[in-house]
Amino acid sequence: MSSDVHSLGGLLSIWRERLLPADVGLESSGRRRTKGLRREELAQLAGVSVDYVMRLEQGRSRTPSAQIVASLARALQLDRTETALLYRAAGLTPPRTGTVSHHIPPGVQRMITRMSDLPLAAFAADWTLLTSTSLWQALFQAPSVIHDPEQNLIVQTFIDESIARIATPRGGPDAFERALVADLRCSAAELSGDSRFRAFIADVRARSPRFAELWEEGRAAVHQTIVKTIHHPVVGDVTLDCDVVTVPDSDVKLVVYTTTESGPDAEKLEFLRVGAIGASMTRS
Incomplete structure (x- = not known):
């Protein structure tokens, strides 16, 4: 050493x-x-x-x-x-302030670890996935960040449209799409000096007429709460509350799905949780 x-x-x-x-x-x-x-x-x-x-x-x-x-x-x-x-x-320049940060504060990282029994994920300001619990991965049939570090909710919503096949927001996709773009608008004000972020926005606008339309509306608001129905191939539809919390003094967004302690949705989530634990033990 x-x-x-x-x-x-x-x-x-x-x-x-x-x-x-x-x-x-x-x-x-x-x-x-x-x-x-x-x-x-x-x-x-x-x-x-x-x-x-x-x-x-x-x-x-x-x-x-x-x-x-x-x-x-x-x-x-x-x-x-x-x-x-x-x-x-490592001979690298540390990320500058005013740019999209992928840093998760230690306390938040510990909190995510201790809340592993929930479908929970952390996203960067540009909605790049930073980490997720095993139950999140089981619910969305998604790989971990380790196996696919390029997962981005904006891309999944407006470019490949994979989210529409996985989850349906209550009231339809319009409100969810507007909330997502309005949240990104909030980040744009603080990240105007980040050339990568600006290039990302320009690329999505060029590739998605729907995103371009919503971006031109100029709405800015923090994305907070929505109800979604997740379409799972094993347990069927699961309707959950989705809450978004921005970590204080950080750009990190925590997204967590919950339901009541009893009922069909709670039973389906528990089934997936047990399966996620079993899969994790098999990998280790």
Whole structure:
């Protein structure tokens, strides 16, 4: 392992050792010879190979991509200062303020871990999916961010239109589409200096007449609550309340689906939850 605690490898090792499996939603198994997370556990959380984590810690690999650094920062539950330090140690420029951030505050990451029995996901300001619970993935028949890091709700709604096949908002798609675009308008005011964000908006406008029409309306409002019916191939239709919460002092949006404690929808959600746990245990 790198002896320099300020090096990329040294930082990864120190930050890995300060986390317990329970902190990241993993069960502790077997005798642990060292404190903290094992390399294979960090690799699992970040979506990289164990060999790659080892090479980074030993200094044999020093140039991870920005995407991998962001994944490692989320897995290690780093705050903004530590995340910036990790970027610099990797020879990368930390994300600037005024740009779309993929940083999930450590407290929010822990909250997501402890709310794993709900269909819950975190999105960036441009509605790129940052992380999701296993039950979210089971409900929407969607891969994890580790397996598909390019998932974006705007694209799924207005470009490939896959969301329309999966979920129907109460009252039809119009209100949902308007709420989504109006929310994106709010972000645009704060992200006007982000060239990637501007290019993203321009691309969606060019490819989706519906998005372009709603964008030209100029409405700006935070997306908060809507009722949706999810069309699931196994359990059938599930009607749930969908709430959107923006994390204070952050661009991260938490989207959570809930229902009453009893009734057909609660039973269907519980069936999916048990199945998600079984699938997770099989993968591990």
